[in-house]
């Protein structure tokens with residue numbers, strides 16, 4: 162599993178029992194402080210299958226990351242690749258999306274969770290949502306899940322909090 166913009170590793174407990182025996186979790190984040198917290202989480206739980214890499218997801222080479230993880234050449238290794246509340250914080254998030262795809266095996270699963278302005282009756286909460294995104298450094302109008310819809314097969318979608326949270330999962334096509 163590859164978690165782009167993994168932060169403190171809040172996704173790790175959710176996927177730990179899904180990666181299977183011998184499976185690994187690779188977390189990439191540009192913040193040393195976030196990774197330090199993710200590392201502490203891994204140590205606290207005794208997880209030895211967590212690899213943490215400090216890198217700018219919009220600028221790193223997929224090959225470099227792959228070699229670092231697989232040790233045997235630059236190839237896709239991830240069966241499940243996620244970016245949750247992360248792509249909208251990256252100015253050039255399309256680069257990160259490209260790399261996510263390159264590091265995912267054919268027919269592997271990709272997932273994006275991100276934010277937009279609330280819709281319908283919840284649109285009244287737009288100023289609140291905009292302020293929260295602005296404070297967190299996220300672009301509320303980035304809509305990075307649209308790249309997943311464009312590039313993936315078998316896309317499924319869900320939303321929550323009056324449309325503010327948008328989730329897309331799909332498969333990397335052949």
Ligand SMILES: C[S@@+](CC[C@H](N)C(=O)[O-])C[C@H]1O[C@@H](n2cnc3c(N)ncnc32)[C@H](O)[C@@H]1O
Pocket residue numbers: 165166167168169170171172189190191192195216217218219244245246247250251297
């Ligand atoms: C709001 S946090 C989300 C953390 C985690 N994905 C979660 O759902 O809890 C966004 C994370 O993206 C990271 N980030 C932002 N821009 C990045 C970039 N260009 N490359 C790698 N990580 C980045 C931040 O350091 C931060 O840890």
